[in-house]
Amino acid sequence: LAKTTQPISMDSYEGQEVNITCSHNNIATNDYITWYQQFPSQGPRFIIQGYKTKVTNEVASLFIPADRKSSTLSLPRVSLSDTAVYYCLVGAPGGSGYSTLTFGKGTMLLVSP
Amino acid sequence: DAMVIQNPRYQVTQFGKPVTLSCSQTLNHNVMYWYQQKSSQAPKLLFHYYDKDFNNEADTPDNFQSRRPNTSFCFLDIRSPGLGDAAMYLCATSRVLGGGYTFGSGTRLTVV
Numbered sequence: 001l002a003k004t005t006q007p008i009s010m011d012s013y014e015g016q017e018v019n020i021t022c023s024h025n026n027i028a029t030n031d032y033i034t035w036y037q038q039f040p041s042q043g044p045r046f047i048i049q050g051y052k053t054k055v056t057n058e059v060a061s062l063f064i065p066a067d068r069k070s071s072t073l074s075l076p077r078v079s080l081s082d083t084a085v086y087y088c089l090v091g092a093p094g095g096s097g098y099s100t101l102t103f104g105k106g107t108m109l110l111v112s113p
Numbered sequence: 114d115a116m117v118i119q120n121p122r123y124q125v126t127q128f129g130k131p132v133t134l135s136c137s138q139t140l141n142h143n144v145m146y147w148y149q150q151k152s153s154q155a156p157k158l159l160f161h162y163y164d165k166d167f168n169n170e171a172d173t174p175d176n177f178q179s180r181r182p183n184t185s186f187c188f189l190d191i192r193s194p195g196l197g198d199a200a201m202y203l204c205a206t207s208r209v210l211g212g213g214y215t216f217g218s219g220t221r222l223t224v225v
Contacts, residue, residue, distance in 0.1 A: 034213065036214070041201070041219070041221070042218055042219065043117075043203050043204075043205070043216030043217050043218055043219050044156065044203075044205075044214070044216050045216065046213050046214060046215065049213055087155065101158075101214065102158065103148075103155040103156045103157070103158075104155060105155055106155055
């Protein structure tokens, strides 16, 4: 299973764009990159998933370079309610064999007024 | 609208007294997972079911068991809870193994 490395914490202010980078140097060919958000005392919530280049949805963008050894979650114009822990996970959806997702330590994002 | 429902949200049990946590889903997903999350730590996978096939993580203590009587329900049984088992227990589902997970709100277990 590919191991991920993220910054332990990040600080930002309301209205700023936040970019959280995740390293996954030994990502496998079939692996996808998935980001989750977790608020205190709640289960993680799926944010975005991608395989290569760029993926965008209504809440975030995910940038994946050609070598796929890292990825960047971009949150546009954060608000106080974006304060949460963000997890980057790597795994092969639907792949044969054992491919459950393992959570790394996550990044605690603190958004201030 | 709730899709993965965990009951109860808070559970207090006595040291050594068996306890069962429940999870139900309305998504008809094939895979159901149980994670343990201790304070300020990442969720740790205990086991998962792919349909009726049970898969235990190598380091999951024998004290933890699971049952999945049908597609919709999955239970976590802790046979003899210790103080170290106090944690948030998260149930998740996915359509395929390793696919986008949908998590429940969790059950916070306190052992007294």
